[in-house]
Amino acid sequence: MSRAxxxxxxxxxxxxxxxxxxxxxxxxxxxxxxxxxxxxLGGLFVLSLWxxxxxxxxxxxxxxxxxxxxxxxxxxxxxxLVQMQIVPGANHWMIRLVHLLLGLVAMASGGSLAxxxxxxxxxxxxxxxxxxxxx
Numbered sequence: 158m159s160r161a162x163x164x165x166x167x168x169x170x171x172x173x174x175x176x177x178x179x180x181x182x183x184x185x186x187x188x189x190x191x192x193x194x195x196x197x198l199g200g201l202f203v204l205s206l207w208x209x210x211x212x213x214x215x216x217x218x219x220x221x222x223x224x225x226x227x228x229x230x231x232x233x234x235x236x237x238l239v240q241m242q243i244v245p246g247a248n249h250w251m252i253r254l255v256h257l258l259l260g261l262v263a264m265a266s267g268g269s270l271a272x273x274x275x276x277x278x279x280x281x282x283x284x285x286x287x288x289x290x291x292x
Contacts, residue, residue, distance in 0.1 A: 162213060166209055166271045196237065200234070206264075207226075218271075222266075226266045229262055
């Protein structure tokens with residue numbers, strides 16, 4: 158797998174983890190002053206997810222999987238921006254749960270996409286039979 162894909166996948170995962178930690182803090186009634194940070198990191202998460210989708214598509218992953226990952230990023234962004242206007246009040250926890258599930262699906266779709274990069278691309282353009290590249 159190309160180094161760019163590995164780095165993009167790692168960045169996406171770290172951003173997702175930070176989002177998860179902040180989201181749990183919000184759910185437990187803490188860190189409300191960090192909502193803007195959560196939104197900014199969410200935007201970076203989606204951008205890194207889109208970069209991962211583009212890199213994987215370029216490396217030969219199925220276009221449908223790359224498009225699904227891109228679409229999931231757009232849905233997470235849209236839902237995150239409008240969630241405060243959907244079902245306000247005591248039942249808003251359901252909307253938060255949907256937002257969390259969408260984020261999980263987006264992250265899983267990125268991970269699945271990276272695993273679908275053809276084997277020849279995973280070894281920096283060399284086939285497995287040729288072995289590792291020599292410096």
